[in-house]
Amino acid sequence: MTPGSFFCGSADHGVSRRGFLSAAALGTAGTFAADMTQLDVWRHSAWAEDVKKKDKRVILLWLAGGASQFETWDPKPGRPTGGPFRAIQTASSGVQISELMPKMAARMQTTAIVRSLNTKNGDHGGGSSLMETGRRKDPGIEYPDLGALCAKELGRIDSAVPDYVSLYSSTEGRRKGTSGFLGARYAPMFLSENMVPENVRRLETISDIDHQDRAALRDLLAKRFAQNRTSDVIGSHSNAYQRVRGLMASEKLFDITQETEAMRAKYGPTQFGQQCLIARRLVEAGVPFVKVARAWWDSHGQNFETHRELCADLDHSMSALLDDLKERGLLEHTLVLTFGEFGRTPQINPSLGRDHFAAAWSASLSGCGMHGGACYGKTEPDGHTVAEGEASAGDLFATILAALGIDPLKEYTLGARPIPLSDFGSKPIKEVLA
Amino acid sequence: MTTSDPTKLKMTKEIGLPSIAFCVARVPNSGRLIFGSSDFKLHEIDVLAEKPQPVAFNGEGHQSYVTGVVLCTPNIAVSGSYDGKLIWWDIEKREPIRTVSAHELWIRRLAVSPDGKTIASVADDMQCKLWNAETGELLRQFSDHKPITPHDFPSMLFAVTFSPDGKFVATGDKIGHVAIWETNSGTKVATVDAPTLYTWDPRQRRHSIGGIRSLAFSPDSKLLAVGGTGQIGNIDHLEASARTEIFDWQAGQRVKEIVNEKFKGLVEHHVFDPAGQWLVSSGGDNGGFVAFHNVETGKTLHQDKAPMHVHQFALNEAYDTLFAVGHHKIAVFEFKPETPKPAEATPAPAAS
Structure with missing residues (x-):
């Protein structure tokens, strides 16, 4: 372990981002020969770019069960499918989101929305797999998920911290994540029962x-x-x-009692809020990918009451996280994502619920590499289909990778088979990239 | 005394709607219903007409779901909405008379005092407000309902009702807390709790469902029926039995627990008959039901499915016809005693 490259976890000994990065660069250079995965970088003489790339972090707020796009990023007030909630103006001119997200509306300059996902899979298992890996299952290949990809592309072989941490406390829809063909080295440190690793x-x-x-x-x-x-x-x-x-x-990174009471209060009392604070502590210490799963949005009954609860939690926790990252100078280097396995139906069922729907839904991307305030794609007035700018899961993944400075077309070689980082045929959505 | 017979319950009419109807009031001595719906509008329909057609009210209306409507006089209706506004309407002209910004958050239900002079509104700002039905003046407001649940999420104030003598108002919230107030002073006189109606899932899904959706006083105002749904295993769905708890609210005791063994979902509305013998409840999950229960024993007298999830209903003066509104439908149920058939003429003795 390189001295100075590790944040002990206490508020008093917080290492500045720049301090961390320079130490990280030194540490990486010192042990590079042992890093079998990085040899390509040497060959391509892209060392400087690589260091720059390693400045990037990702926090995925996984909205497990499928959040409604109508009650979050793509409201349709006054339409038969729109539900009862109003759309409110955001800090980005011309962009409105649901009134259930007022704090995020005020922070829309940090965030881009993609409203035109058509991922074609409305099954929890299949949809999750698709949105975890950015591509459909292939019987012959076990693909790594986004966390493992980022761990490999953004992590350091000598890292004193985990590369990929996944927090999923609720039991419904719990999925550990997979490093696929990248191997166990990039598998997540998975926390399910406690917020501190066992x-x-x-x-x-x-x-x-x-x-x-x-x-x-x-x-x-x-x-x-x-x-x-x-x-x-x-x-x-x-x-x-x-x-x-x-x-x-x-272990100390997961201990939020190391934070001041005021800081903990900013994130609020919910478990999701506390996990977002842990995520900030982890990325600050250099963890390249943190997934915080917020389950469970599967609102077949009482969709509006469910979203009134869960959106309040998401809105507050996500806003606190973005503010905190910004104040620490980390937001421009940290990409904060929200999406789950799919969205929810335009139709409102007799239990006042919405069901699974993958044909026209939304994701958000905040911070690193994003054109804050941008809103890409459009759904038709009742939200049944994508009207403009249809995007696939692969396109979303290509966009995420591009925002992180990773070439989506870069290939891994599995046996003799080249595997691009983002799915074949996918393209980054340039309109949301900075 | 009514002459109704709940065991004769049968649906007599079913009318399709393009929207979801959340609330209903009936113009006395008629089949004219005023209902609020998911298209943000108030509508009128005469369900006794040969081909009933809903007609929307005109003018500047609500900006969200219309979730409460009451009649203060046969020609004045007041509606409440998720937009936080109360609107007074001239029923004959179908035009607004007055709009009041009443609540900071979503209005869930309205009730009108038996004399038609006071309107009560409840909303997710957790306030109950009493309004002068004639002038629109705010008379008083009160709350005994916490805005945040014990699990740190926003709470909701779903239900409100007046006692038949008009002396009391009851309010019920998401976590199963009920407060009873003196109408004239706004003094809280009692509380009861029905926590079974609120399900918090701390492990699998980490959110909640349920809450008190219906309140009704008995004719002597001594009993208070509290409706909702029971503890739910999978809170993605309304999969628990519809549930009513009856309290002797002055003693603070639950005296009956009515768990519907046949129908699941929420009890959205219930009413005691004027003699206090039976309680009719209605609601549902993806389907709907109408159920009659014996107040003294708690046993179900009779029940049947409704063609839709019922959000509210109105009864006629004889308490033998129920006008239910709900998910894209209106349904009319009758439960009238059978008219005795005229005595058959005694056959003439056969000729020998």
Whole structure:
């Protein structure tokens, strides 16, 4: 671990973003030979660009179960499908969102909306898989999800913090995420039961010195074994051990009591708000991808009451997160996303609910690389279909990658098969990019 | 005394609507219904006409769902909406008379005092407000309902009703809390709680559903029926049994618990008969129902499905006809005693 590259988690010892980045660059350079995944970067002499790219972070607010676009980003007041809520003017001229999101309306200069997703899969499992990976399932390939992609593209091999953290506390629709063919190195640190990772503490029966000595011995033996051998597996195995102490020390990052009472109050009392605060602490410490799942939006009954509750939670927590990131100078480097597996039907069912709907729905993208205030695409007046600018899951992923400075057309090679980072045929939505 | 017979319940008419009807008031001694709907409008329809057709009221109306309507006089209706406004209407002209910005958040229900002089409105600002029905003046406002649920989410104030003697107003909220107030002073005189009507899911879905959707006093004002739905396992749906709890509210005791074994969903509205013998409730999930319960035993006298989720109903003067409004439909139910058939003529003895 490079001295200075790790934020201990306390408010008093917060490392500035710039301090963190310079330390990160030094640390990365110092151990680069061990990073098998980064050799391409050396070959292409794009070191400076790579460092710049590594400045980027992502927080995905996963709206599990499928939030209604009508009650969030694409209101249709006065239409038969529109529901009871008004549309309110946002800080971006000409852009209106639901009155259930007043705090986000005031922060629309930070946020772009895509209103024209047609993802064609209204099933929870299939829709989730599609929106996690940006492409349809392929029987022959297990694709990595967005978190794993970002962990690989934005993370550092010597990182003292996890590359991909996923928080999903509710049980409904819980999905761990997958690193697919990228392997276990990019799998998420998955927190489901508690907000603090389990099993990362050093056993009380082993002293810290003993623990370090054991690691040094293991390292010595591993290096001897690796001499004259070339294997990705050996490198990966060794690297996993190198990361252990950092992951152990990352526990404090999840402890929001390290924050001031005033800061905790800004995020509010809900679990989702607290998890958003954890997400900020994680990206501040250098974690490239954090997913916070907010379940469960599947409002087949009482859609309006459900959204009155959940939108209040989303609006407050997301606004607090964006403000906090901005005040710390992190927002321009952190992309905050909201979407789930699909949206909800224009039709209002007899239980005053809305059902699954993937033909015309919305996502939001805030901060890093985005043209804040932009609103792309249009649905027809009742929201049944996309009227302009139809976008696929792949297009959304290409846009996310482009915003992060990652070439969506970059390819991984799986066996002899080239796999582009975003799905074949997908394109970034330039209109929402800065 | 009424001559109705709940066991003879049958639907006699079903009328399709392009919108969802949330509330209804009936012009006395007629089949004329005034209903508020999801198209932000107030409509009139004569359901006893051969081919009933809804006619929308004119003029500057509401800007959201119309969720409450009452008649203060046979020609004056007052409507309330999610837009927070109350609008007074001339029924014959179908035009607005007065608009009042009444609440900061969504108005959920209105009630009118038995003498027609006072209107009560409840909204998600958690306030109950009493209005002079003639002048539109705010008389008083009160609340015993917390704006935030115990689980840190916005609460909702769904239900309001007057006692038949007009002395009391009851209000009911999302978490199952009921407050009873003296109409003339605004003094809180009692509270009761029906927490079973509120489901908070702390683990699977981490939000809530339910709440008190209906309140009704018994004819002697001693009992208060509280309606909604029971504890729900999967809160994506209204999958619990429709539920009514009856309280002796002055004693603070629940005296009956009526769990509908046949129909699920919300009890959206209920009314005691003038003799206090039965209680009619209606509501639903994706379907609807009308159910009659014996007040003394709590047992179901008779019930049947409705062709839609019912949001509210009106009864006629004889308490033998129910006009229900709901999801894209109006339905008329009758429960009249069978008219005895005229005595058959005694056949002439066969010729021998």
